[in-house]
Amino acid sequence: MRTSYGWHLKKEAMFGILLVMPAFILLAIVYIYPLVYNIDLSLSRWNLAPPSPKEFIGLKNYVDQFSDETFQKVLYNSLFFTGVSVPCEFFLGLALALLLNKNIKGKNVIITILALPMMIAPVIAALTWRWIYDYNFGILDFFLNQFFGIRPLWLSDPNIAMYSVIIADVWITAPFMMLILYAGLQMIPTERYEAAKVDGASSWQMFRYVTLPSLKGVLIVALMVRTNDAFTKLFDVVYVITGGGPAYATEVLPTYAYKVGLVFFRLGAGAAISIITLLIAAVMIVAILRASRGR
Amino acid sequence: MIRTKKFINETLLYLAVGVALFSVLFPLYWLFSTSIKPPSKIFSIPPRLLIEEFTLENYQRLFEVMPFLRNFLNSAIIASGALALGLSLGSMAAYGLSRYQFPGSRYFLSFIVISRMITYVAFVIPIFLLETNLNLIDTHLGVILAHSIFVLPFIIWLMKSFFDEIPKAYEEAALVDGCSRFRAMFVAMRLALPGLGTAAILTFLDSWNEFMFALIITRTDASQTVPYALVLQLQRPYQVPWGVLTAGSFLFTIPIFAFGYFIQKYVAKAFVLGR
Amino acid sequence: MVEVTFENVSKHFGKVIAVNNFNLKVEDGDFLVLLGPSGCGKTTALRLVAGLETPDAGNIYIGDVLANYLSPRERNVALVFQSYALYPYMKVFDNIAFPLKIRKFMNEEIKKRVHQTAELLEINHLLDRKPRQLSGGQQQRVALARALVRNPQLFLMDEPLSNLDAKLRVIMRTELKKLHQKLKITTIYVTHDQEEAMTLGTKVAIMNEGTLQQVGSSAEVYNSPANIFVAGFIGSPAMNMLDGEFIEKNGKVVGNFGIISLPLPHEIAEKCQSRKLILGIRPEHIGIAKEKTADALKAKVEVVEPLGREWMLLINVKGKPLTVVMKPAEFIELGVEIYAKFDEEKMHIFDKASGKRLEF
Numbered sequence: 020m021r022t023s024y025g026w027h028l029k030k031e032a033m034f035g036i037l038l039v040m041p042a043f044i045l046l047a048i049v050y051i052y053p054l055v056y057n058i059d060l061s062l063s064r065w066n067l068a069p070p071s072p073k074e075f076i077g078l079k080n081y082v083d084q085f086s087d088e089t090f091q092k093v094l095y096n097s098l099f100f101t102g103v104s105v106p107c108e109f110f111l112g113l114a115l116a117l118l119l120n121k122n123i124k125g126k127n128v129i130i131t132i133l134a135l136p137m138m139i140a141p142v143i144a145a146l147t148w149r150w151i152y153d154y155n156f157g158i159l160d161f162f163l164n165q166f167f168g169i170r171p172l173w174l175s176d177p178n179i180a181m182y183s184v185i186i187a188d189v190w191i192t193a194p195f196m197m198l199i200l201y202a203g204l205q206m207i208p209t210e211r212y213e214a215a216k217v218d219g220a221s222s223w224q225m226f227r228y229v230t231l232p233s234l235k236g237v238l239i240v241a242l243m244v245r246t247n248d249a250f251t252k253l254f255d256v257v258y259v260i261t262g263g264g265p266a267y268a269t270e271v272l273p274t275y276a277y278k279v280g281l282v283f284f285r286l287g288a289g290a291a292i293s294i295i296t297l298l299i300a301a302v303m304i305v306a307i308l309r310a311s312r313g314r
Numbered sequence: 315m316i317r318t319k320k321f322i323n324e325t326l327l328y329l330a331v332g333v334a335l336f337s338v339l340f341p342l343y344w345l346f347s348t349s350i351k352p353p354s355k356i357f358s359i360p361p362r363l364l365i366e367e368f369t370l371e372n373y374q375r376l377f378e379v380m381p382f383l384r385n386f387l388n389s390a391i392i393a394s395g396a397l398a399l400g401l402s403l404g405s406m407a408a409y410g411l412s413r414y415q416f417p418g419s420r421y422f423l424s425f426i427v428i429s430r431m432i433t434y435v436a437f438v439i440p441i442f443l444l445e446t447n448l449n450l451i452d453t454h455l456g457v458i459l460a461h462s463i464f465v466l467p468f469i470i471w472l473m474k475s476f477f478d479e480i481p482k483a484y485e486e487a488a489l490v491d492g493c494s495r496f497r498a499m500f501v502a503m504r505l506a507l508p509g510l511g512t513a514a515i516l517t518f519l520d521s522w523n524e525f526m527f528a529l530i531i532t533r534t535d536a537s538q539t540v541p542y543a544l545v546l547q548l549q550r551p552y553q554v555p556w557g558v559l560t561a562g563s564f565l566f567t568i569p570i571f572a573f574g575y576f577i578q579k580y581v582a583k584a585f586v587l588g589r
Numbered sequence: 590m591v592e593v594t595f596e597n598v599s600k601h602f603g604k605v606i607a608v609n610n611f612n613l614k615v616e617d618g619d620f621l622v623l624l625g626p627s628g629c630g631k632t633t634a635l636r637l638v639a640g641l642e643t644p645d646a647g648n649i650y651i652g653d654v655l656a657n658y659l660s661p662r663e664r665n666v667a668l669v670f671q672s673y674a675l676y677p678y679m680k681v682f683d684n685i686a687f688p689l690k691i692r693k694f695m696n697e698e699i700k701k702r703v704h705q706t707a708e709l710l711e712i713n714h715l716l717d718r719k720p721r722q723l724s725g726g727q728q729q730r731v732a733l734a735r736a737l738v739r740n741p742q743l744f745l746m747d748e749p750l751s752n753l754d755a756k757l758r759v760i761m762r763t764e765l766k767k768l769h770q771k772l773k774i775t776t777i778y779v780t781h782d783q784e785e786a787m788t789l790g791t792k793v794a795i796m797n798e799g800t801l802q803q804v805g806s807s808a809e810v811y812n813s814p815a816n817i818f819v820a821g822f823i824g825s826p827a828m829n830m831l832d833g834e835f836i837e838k839n840g841k842v843v844g845n846f847g848i849i850s851l852p853l854p855h856e857i858a859e860k861c862q863s864r865k866l867i868l869g870i871r872p873e874h875i876g877i878a879k880e881k882t883a884d885a886l887k888a889k890v891e892v893v894e895p896l897g898r899e900w901m902l903l904i905n906v907k908g909k910p911l912t913v914v915m916k917p918a919e920f921i922e923l924g925v926e927i928y929a930k931f932d933e934e935k936m937h938i939f940d941k942a943s944g945k946r947l948e949f
Binding site: 031032033034035036037038039041042043045046048049050052053054056057060114115118119121123129132133135136138139140141142143144146147148149150151153155156157158161165190194244247251252254255258259272273276277280281286289290293294296297300304 | 338357416462495523526
Binding site for chain 3: 481483484486487488489490491492493494497501504505
């Protein structure tokens with residue numbers, strides 16, 4: 020009796036396992052195995068141009084990268100980019116979400132339009148901006164020259180190029196922030212504002228004591244996700260607008276890892292760069308989480 | 315006094331919204347208008363803001379200068395393939411995770427949730443090596459499998475939360491009515507159709523717009539997608555053919571505008587949850 | 590038509606014990622009502638019979654077949670859910686036809702049976718509609734039709750009337766009773782409403798905290814409740830309970846309940862775990878009179894609730910509140926002094942420690 024009962028329970032679990040198995044196998048092949056292999060690569064030296072055999076070198080790749088000037092510049096770029104673009108997205112997204120939270124005619128249409136930048140391919144958005152930034156024929160250059168007499172070299176001035184990238188990326192991602200925060204705002208029950216109103220709160224106070232605290236959860240999650248994405252997933256925009264130049268002025272960790280690994284074919288070094296990116300991002304996320312708990 | 319204050323506030327509000335709309339729409343307008351300008355007008359100094367004459371020659375040249383049709387087809391095949399693979403395996407797995415407990419289910423679920431946080435750059439080199447060995451370079455399947463890296467976890471995550479919301483009573487009724495567990499699952503799938511639709515649209519878009527893995531895996535027009543093909547045009551030695559590029563970009567974006575309607579209707583909520 | 594037997598059945602969910610060593614026999618053709626407060630385990634017991642849960646210990650027999658490991662499909666039972674669980678994307682006809690379609694019946698046969706069952710439940714005119722277009726009562730009938738269409742050997746219902754409004758509930762109760770009398774299918778019906786249980790069931794099984802408290806006809810559980818829980822749960826308004834204890838004096842045993850004392854037989858000492866007792870008397874068994882008679886207690890009327898054909902009173906006897914139900918009487922007014930007498934034959938004595946009713 021006991022054995023057949025145990026078998027029956029297994030039958031239930033077996034069905035569940037059966038359902039999950041195909042997806043699990045696929046993920047094991049395209050996700051887990053490559054990831055583990057990447058870690059192995061990062062601990063090896065293996066170049067393909069000129070070809071050399073794969074050999075284990077421990078953490079040498081990591082040490083080499085951190086002492087490499089180019090890598091340091093790239094790391095700085097990624098941090099700079101993240102540190103500037105994420106707050107920009109947030110403020111813009113929050114501002115728009117708050118604006119939309121009021122009674123506006125045609126709100127649905129407006130939201131759909133404002134959501135467009137994140138729906139088009141990042142490559143195409145980047146192409147559009149690159150065309151706008153063009154020195155000779157770009158509309159931005161013309162506009163600034165006409166009205167302000169300045170002609171910044173958006174794409175070829177090392178001091179400005181990163182801002183070009185940031186502007187384009189914020190254009191793409193601010194709508195995403197806006198949607199998330201807007202949804203968060205919608206979830207705040209009106210009674211909370213009404214109670215604050217009765218208590219005599221001003222608009223600013225209502226924002227500070229009702230809106231912000233109610234949004235806290237959403238904000239933290241969005242912050243973690245966007246920080247991670249900005250630091251570790253910026254690829255298409257940089258590749259298309261500046262290619263990482265001029266002279267690594269806009270090179271970021273993801274594009275650099277790709278360049279080192281699959282253009283210069285230093286596979287071990289490339290893998291190490293990607294893992295370093297991963298680890299630093301993890302530290303940042305944990306830091307954000309800790310900071311949010313502290314409050 | 316209050317009236318004027320209110321009026322000023324409202325004006326500022328609409329002004330701000332207007333600025334936002336302009337910031338979004340102008341680049342898109344610029345993209346489109348460039349695509350229908352004759353090259354002489356595109357490369358004119360000063361650049362023409364308004365469309366004075368329009369022409370379709372950019373669109374014609376598009377098909378001469380690059381195998382655009384082939385690229386478009388490749389993008390469609392790959393996105394559809396990623397979608398089909400992801401939905402079939404993913405929704406089944408999601409159902410299993412939602413309705414059944416088994417050893418390892420909690421780990422698998424945690425893995426799914428965390429997986430989106432791991433940078434895709436970490437997969438680029440190994441996937442390249444793996445697919446080279448398996449002769450999947452420059453094939454549709456190769457790109458589809460690479461896309462599964464982000465498609466599959468997303469679908470599983472989204473559909474599981476959908477299934478969690480559907481009361482088990484329907485499946486139990488089906489079981490009591492005489493369905494096998496498998497058949498009962500299809501009852502749940504039918505009820506989860508809005509979720510599947512949402513997942514389908516978002517997945518298709520993500521795969522359609524993807525660039526990095528296409529860059530790594532594709533080599534020729536046998537499998538090159540439009541985003542990659544367009545970027546290749548940037549690397550020509552002479553003047554970048556912006557007319558052609560914008561034309562190609564616009565054509566590539568049309569399906570997205572079509573989806574936009576559906577997204578607005580069904581997906582807006584899920585979109586926010588999904589990312 | 591079949592019997593159902595629970596033999597020492599237990600089921601727990603994590604740390605919570607839902608059903609505890611449950612023993613019950615449902616005879617062929619019975620309409621058994623599983624009655625109890627929320628969380629008492631009645632729904633779990635039902636789901637165990639349906640095959641939606643598996644027992645952790647004990648056996649469930651449907652007929653003389655051991656059903657523990659049978660899938661719901663193999664048990665040929667029908668279940669009507671509290672939420673009806675009608676497939677929202679199918680028409681009513683298809684909803685009812687579904688169990689037959691699964692079993693690969695011929696279309697002709699399906700059509701015939703669906704129409705027959707729809708006829709029985711008077712929903713023939715609704716067959717083309719979708720569930721969301723139906724009222725609560727209509728949806729309920731569709732759920733019943735879906736259950737009946739395949740001539741199940743066992744009919745299970747999980748609080749099917751709780752989503753209906755009060756008036757409709759009463760009507761549907763009668764319908765269900767007529768249906769059962771006509772079809773004579775063994776039925777197990779779960780509810781927390783004791784009024785429903787009393788009117789519907791040929792047998793009532795009362796559960797609390799996973800354990801069976803008492804099983805019997807409605808009359809039995811009403812007039813001879815097995816313990817304090819059953820006595821307090823059955824009957825509305827609830828039975829009056831008075832704390833007390835017994836003492837022995839001069840060879841006689843007397844039960845002292847504060848406002849009243851009774852002589853009790855000697856055997857009580859053996860049957861009781863301690864001296865503490867509870868006296869129970871139902872509100873309708875307290876007689877009210879204007880003038881004093883022998884053994885009557887002086888009382889003051891504190892609340893009067895006129896309910897039409899009867900009145901409910903809250904009276905105060907020496908500081909103890911008691912609920913009384915009686916026919917309307919002119920002399921009853923707020924604050925008035927009256928005399929209350931307990932009907933001796935209808936009093937119950939319970940052993941407070943074990944909760945059991947003491948029989949003499």
